[in-house]
Amino acid sequence: MNGPQKANDLLGQIPKSKGLPPVHLWNPEFCGDIDMRIARDGTWYYLGTPIGRKPMVKLFSTIIRRDGDDYFLITPVEKVGIKVDDAPFIAVTLEVEDEGEAQRLRFTTNVDEQAEAGAEHPLRVVIDPLTEEPAPYVHVRTNLEALIHRNVFYQLVELAVAREIDGQRWLGVWSGGEFFRIGLEP
Numbered sequence: 001m002n003g004p005q006k007a008n009d010l011l012g013q014i015p016k017s018k019g020l021p022p023v024h025l026w027n028p029e030f031c032g033d034i035d036m037r038i039a040r041d042g043t044w045y046y047l048g049t050p051i052g053r054k055p056m057v058k059l060f061s062t063i064i065r066r067d068g069d070d071y072f073l074i075t076p077v078e079k080v081g082i083k084v085d086d087a088p089f090i091a092v093t094l095e096v097e098d099e100g101e102a103q104r105l106r107f108t109t110n111v112d113e114q115a116e117a118g119a120e121h122p123l124r125v126v127i128d129p130l131t132e133e134p135a136p137y138v139h140v141r142t143n144l145e146a147l148i149h150r151n152v153f154y155q156l157v158e159l160a161v162a163r164e165i166d167g168q169r170w171l172g173v174w175s176g177g178e179f180f181r182i183g184l185e186p
Contacts, residue, residue: 023065023074024142033081036060036073040147042090042110054111061111064088066143089113089146091138094155103159105175107138107146115140118176123148123156125182134183156182 037045044051044060051057064082065074071084091107098104105117115121115138126135136148136156148156160171162185169185 020062020141023063026074026076026079028075028077028079030072030079030081033083034073036080036082038071038082038084038088040086042092042147058111061088061113064144086135087137087145087147089140089144091115091146091148091152094152096155096159101174101177103174105156105159105173107148107152109140109146113140115146116176117173117180118178121176122178123173123175123180123182127183136182 035047039045044057051060060073063073063075065072066084066088071082071088072079073082089109089111092110093108095106095108096103097106105123107115107117109115117123117138121139123136123138126137127133128135134153136153137145138148140146156173157171159173160182161174162169162171163179164170165181170181171183171185172179172181174180
């Protein structure tokens, strides 16, 4: 079966329903890898070419699942491997409600999915050991995160407050009653 036909077959297998398909319940046989990749900037590629139709990207994004370190597109009858360079989503906007410990931070991804940071959607920041550059993430749904876009991370830094934790001064943000560390206070 040729490549474009394979992608169309996958799209045709997605059950029509409101909300996200229950990919966590589906366990079809693994059918191999397809030439699909999600770049670090959130661009989806198929056969080396960017997928330019956002509705198609959004539809594919509803059937992505991560098992361990591997990513798959899952339908009730098929499971195919795809490559994800970093995270499958990018948090591209931030809405802030209230302030202080009552603050709520709502992120919207490049596929229009929303996640409000809190216990169910924690924030984390990974520091590159070589460059010391931060890579911030927000949990979106089961085993899937969004890399927080640099501009959005700058907004978080502007909202940061200092707090002492285990004898160290941390900068972090409040959301959903949780304090999320984003870096040590200089």
